[in-house]
Amino acid sequence: MGNFERIVISCMDRRLSEYLDSKYNDGRTVFLRNAGANIGTLSKSIEGIIGSGGISSVVIAPHTDCGAMGLVSSALSGSAKVSESIERNLVARFRKISYSDRNELERIVNPALQERGLSNLVKRPDIGTAVELIDLSRMQIPKDDGKHLLTFTKPSPTRYSSFISKYGNSGIGMFNSYFIQASAARDVSADIEIATAALHISDVRLVSENQLQNAGINEDMNYIKGMSHFSGFSISEITA
Ligand SMILES: [Zn+2]
Secondary structure, three states: OOOOOEEEEEEOOHHHHHHHHHHHOOOOEEEEEEOOOOHHHHHHHHHHHHHOOOOOEEEEEOEOOOHHHHHHHHHHHOOOOOOHHHHHHHHHHHOOOOOOOHHHHHHHHHHHHHHHHHHHHOOOOOOEEEEOOEOHHHOOOOOOOOOOEEEEEOOEOOOHHHHHHOOOOOOOOOOOEEEEEOOOHHHHHHHHHHHHHHOOOOEEEEEEOHHHOOOOHHHHHHHHHHHHHHHOOEEEEEEO
16 A cells, blocks of 8 residues: 555445446555445545555545445335344444435435545545545446356455456456455455345455455455355455
């Protein structure tokens, strides 16, 4: 770390990767992703990257038709029961806010909540912050073929197309993989739980990049393996 100028924080949703590559990947941007572009479980990752120096801007990029916001909405209305961890790490901070519908939750409430969370976390006048709501209804997304997986990797400047190419001839394309990117798996356990237990993803791949392997990838592997017992997924490791 230390060579980056910008942090982009977005959702793990598989439909965002191509757009994030084209809009934000300039080689000097490091990407962080979780369920809902939620500052809460990424706070340690954000602080770590900012602490290493060079960052001048942070962009929060949540999106429409977000599964995490669907889960929040269902939890708040009482139609879905979420675990204590998901409640504490994602749902709780929405409980004090009134909103009229899912559209308002995604387009107004979540972006504002995450922006406030970021400004409370990053008290640095020299670092600019911005929010872009990604409107999926304006994008060309291929028809869903249902073959989904979750990739966990560290905060990285690598293009998603490059990660995808590491999967070999497995038929996994740009729109198949959800991405969780954080400094440590244990920080984003609620997000991993949302992907595996709520979205029913059974194939989890941990991709380690050589340049970043000093940051505890074995600990991440063991941690995620430990989670697989209750969420019912398999995990494999890919070294880039
Ligand atoms: Zn989402």
